[in-house]
Amino acid sequence: xxxxxxxxxxxxxxxxxxxxxxxxxxxxxxxxxxxxxxxxxxxxxxxxxxxxxxxxxxxxxxxxxxxxxxxxxxxxxxxxxxxxxxxxxxxxxxxxxxxxxxxxxxxxxxxxxxxxxxxxxxxxxxxxxxxxxxxxxxxxxxxxxxxxxxxxxxxxxxxxxxxxxxxxxxxxxxxxxxxxxxxxxxxxxxxxxxxxxxxxxxxxxxxxxxxxxxxxxxxxxxxxxxxxxxxxxxxxxxxxxxxxxxxxxxxxxxxxxxxxxxxxxxxxxxxxxxxxxxxxxxxxxxxxxxxxxxxxxxxxxxxxxxxxxxxxxxxxxxxxxxxxxxxxxxxx
Amino acid sequence: xxxxxxxxxxxxxxxxxxxxxxxxxxxxxxxxxxxxxxxxxxxxxxxxxxxxxxxxxxxxxxxxxxxxxxxxxxxxxxxxxxxxxxxxxxxxxxxxxxxxxxxxxxxxxxxxxxxxxxxxxxxxxxxxxxxxxxxxxxxxxxxxxxxxxxxxxxxxxxxxxxxxxxxxxxxxxxxxxxxxxxxxxxxxxxxxxxxxxxxxxxxxxxxxxxxxxxxxxxxxxxxxxxxxxxxxxxxxxxxxxxxxxxxxxxxxxxxxxxxxxxxxxxxxxxxxxxxxxxxxxxxxxxxxxxxxxxxxxxxxxxxxxxxxxxxxxxxxxxxxxxxxxxxxxxxx
DNA sequence: GTTAGCACTCCGATATCGGGAGTGCTAATT
DNA sequence: AATTAGCACTCCCGATATCGGAGTGCTAAC
Numbered sequence: 129x130x131x132x133x134x135x136x137x138x139x140x141x142x143x144x145x146x147x148x149x150x151x152x153x154x155x156x157x158x159x160x161x162x163x164x165x166x167x168x169x170x171x172x173x174x175x176x177x178x179x180x181x182x183x184x185x186x187x188x189x190x191x192x193x194x195x196x197x198x199x200x201x202x203x204x205x206x207x208x209x210x211x212x213x214x215x216x217x218x219x220x221x222x223x224x225x226x227x228x229x230x231x232x233x234x235x236x237x238x239x240x241x242x243x244x245x246x247x248x249x250x251x252x253x254x255x256x257x258x259x260x261x262x263x264x265x266x267x268x269x270x271x272x273x274x275x276x277x278x279x280x281x282x283x284x285x286x287x288x289x290x291x292x293x294x295x296x297x298x299x300x301x302x303x304x305x306x307x308x309x310x311x312x313x314x315x316x317x318x319x320x321x322x323x324x325x326x327x328x329x330x331x332x333x334x335x336x337x338x339x340x341x342x343x344x345x346x347x348x349x350x351x352x353x354x355x356x357x358x359x360x361x362x363x364x365x366x367x368x369x370x371x372x373x374x375x376x377x378x379x380x381x382x383x384x385x386x387x388x389x390x391x392x393x394x395x396x397x398x399x400x401x402x403x404x405x406x407x408x409x410x411x412x413x414x415x416x417x418x419x420x421x422x423x424x425x426x427x428x429x430x431x432x433x434x435x436x437x438x439x440x441x442x443x444x445x446x447x448x449x450x451x452x453x454x455x456x457x458x459x460x
Numbered sequence: 461x462x463x464x465x466x467x468x469x470x471x472x473x474x475x476x477x478x479x480x481x482x483x484x485x486x487x488x489x490x491x492x493x494x495x496x497x498x499x500x501x502x503x504x505x506x507x508x509x510x511x512x513x514x515x516x517x518x519x520x521x522x523x524x525x526x527x528x529x530x531x532x533x534x535x536x537x538x539x540x541x542x543x544x545x546x547x548x549x550x551x552x553x554x555x556x557x558x559x560x561x562x563x564x565x566x567x568x569x570x571x572x573x574x575x576x577x578x579x580x581x582x583x584x585x586x587x588x589x590x591x592x593x594x595x596x597x598x599x600x601x602x603x604x605x606x607x608x609x610x611x612x613x614x615x616x617x618x619x620x621x622x623x624x625x626x627x628x629x630x631x632x633x634x635x636x637x638x639x640x641x642x643x644x645x646x647x648x649x650x651x652x653x654x655x656x657x658x659x660x661x662x663x664x665x666x667x668x669x670x671x672x673x674x675x676x677x678x679x680x681x682x683x684x685x686x687x688x689x690x691x692x693x694x695x696x697x698x699x700x701x702x703x704x705x706x707x708x709x710x711x712x713x714x715x716x717x718x719x720x721x722x723x724x725x726x727x728x729x730x731x732x733x734x735x736x737x738x739x740x741x742x743x744x745x746x747x748x749x750x751x752x753x754x755x756x757x758x759x760x761x762x763x764x765x766x767x768x769x770x771x772x773x774x775x776x777x778x779x780x781x782x783x784x785x786x787x788x789x790x791x792x
Numbered sequence: 793g794t795t796a797g798c799a800c801t802c803c804g805a806t807a808t809c810g811g812g813a814g815t816g817c818t819a820a821t822t
Numbered sequence: 823a824a825t826t827a828g829c830a831c832t833c834c835c836g837a838t839a840t841c842g843g844a845g846t847g848c849t850a851a852c
Contacts, residue, residue, distance in 0.1 A: 172794085500825075812835095813834090822823100
């Protein structure tokens with residue numbers, strides 16, 4: 129743990145570096161922090177902080193720059209923050225005037241988050257897990273292809289095409305379909321569906337039972353269906369990383385859906401700040417601030433990413449605020 | 461129109477510039493083209509081409525670089541091309557082994573196109589226009605909210621939530637719903653639906669008729685519903701534009717769905733190559749090669765974009781080939 | 793533990809320079 | 823009239839040198 133003055137020095141150093149991007153000198157810290165000591169004292173403390181791994185020098189006669197560990201300490205102990213009234217209002221008006229289909233809504237949210245934070249933003253859509261089935265319909269598109277459409281009580285719709293080996297008769301489809309409606313009414317997605325034989329299946333003909341079983345599989349799979357990731361504010365990236373090759377690697381991460389989701393730290397509950405090596409993407413100068421929105425069931429995560437030199441104080445607050453607002457908006 | 465030698469010189473100049481990115485000298489052209497004349501003659505012709513606006517010099521003692529007009533002439537008159545066997549095979553295997561839900565399929569196609577061309581790729585999804593309604597279902601999610609789900613004969617599903625002022629009874633919803641099924645069976649989206657009173661509406665109660673009318677509006681609007689744009693291979697951008705501020709402007713274009721669609725030249729039929737000022741995005745160093753896929757009805761457009769210095773010969777071929785393959789894949 | 797003073801380091805901006813690639817022009821040739 | 827060899831001229835670009843200044847570490851005094 130750091131003593132008061134060293135804490136203050138580290139805090140001012142990080143914040144000065146966040147705003148200017150230049151290595152910070154002992155004098156600059158002194159001026160910012162209005163400490164009751166001299167530059168030489170600050171230099172002594174800086175030497176200690178450097179020795180402990182919180183900061184480093186780009187070269188011999190330069191100022192200091194935070195290390196991973198320095199940022200981590202700052203985020204964990206030194207960065208309280210609250211939002212300006214205007215920002216809060218902006219979030220509120222945005223969500224109070226939003227009425228759109230879910231996908232569009234999430235995309236717009238990612239744009240909003242990016243615009244407020246000035247960092248590119250990610251929003252992971254909610255899954256179907258935990259949703260209650262309200263309606264299921266089976267449509268025979270081609271002789272051997274069935275389209276299964278599932279609607280939940282929150283208005284989410286899931287579709288899936290089913291390829292059969294033998295063409296069923298319309299009557300058989302209807303038979304299976306009616307049994308499904310009975311079986312799945314009020315069914316909660318994610319609950320166990322396949323393990324035991326059910327009463328609805330009893331009366332079905334062989335052909336209808338086959339269809340029935342196949343569709344139950346589809347419904348079972350729906351709970352873990354691919355969740356969408358929405359990305360907004362990518363154009364901020366050029367301001368954040370000057371280096372083309374770094375930019376390239378970040379874009380490569382974004383090109384792959386799988387790795388994008390990893391950025392959001394799905395395991396975490398609540399807010400998470402991950403720095404550099406803590407992120408699976410394997411980038412060094414990368415930080416992600418993310419937070420959960422909505423219920424466990426009908427919610428997801430959102431966040432922003434940027435270089436380690438990031439305005440954590442404000443960003444964390446904004447991400448949390450927007451998460452909460454989206455959660456409320458979806459819940460109500 | 462340019463005479464043979466000038467044409468050849470322009471072609472070689474463009475292709476040399478495309479591969480090297482350096483201003484091209486008279487001697488380099490001579491070596492490439494194996495022309496039966498001297499460097500001085502080439503220089504004379506270059507002076508003429510420059511005078512006519514096909515090429516320009518970055519500075520006094522440098523080689524020549526194509527202008528907008530030079531690229532345009534090249535694309536229109538000088539760039540036939542055919543694909544290597546391996547590329548063709550790759551496209552074929554990709555599509556023959558693809559079985560997925562539409563959205564995923566289009567995203568994967570954009571990735572493929574980008575990977576083959578090494579330019580970022582766009583795929584505009586097909587609209588619902590021209591699709592035949594196969595099934596329509598109305599689900600009452602909340603007392604005053606109805607969910608309308610539409611399935612077409614090709615297995616596309618469209619959903620839309622409908623907010624009512626007064627809560628209908630389930631019986632009224634069923635009544636309207638049954639009339640809708642009768643009215644919309646085999647209806648082709650995009651056809652006129654609202655202009656004349658129809659027979660199915662005759663027998664409905666006031667409340668049901670209200671719902672019925674509102675839903676017809678929803679169905680009518682479905683034909684022109686927002687089509688998705690899929691984007692792949694964004695990480696190639698850093699290789700294409702070295703300049704951060706240019707990159708930033710391109711990313712800003714991609715951030716907005718509306719402007720992204722403009723890139724694809726939706727008016728065009730078949731293949732389109734647009735250069736610099738011809739593109740609404742207002743970028744100077746930008747070229748887009750795009751092509752239609754599928755039928756007029758169930759099709760869309762795809763394309764790639766890059767700087768003007770682009771391998772048009774190959775790119776045009778690839779975009780056309782992939783378009784055709786996707787069209788076939790969707791049609792079959 | 794703190795501070796003033798000072799020598800030392802090293803970055804980065806600016807200036808200078810020369811080689812070399814490429815052109816345009818002229819005059820001769822076909 | 824078109825082509826070509828020859829040559830003077832232009833100007834970019836990379837390498838090298840220089841220099842001021844900001845910042846540090848260390849030492850010795852408080």
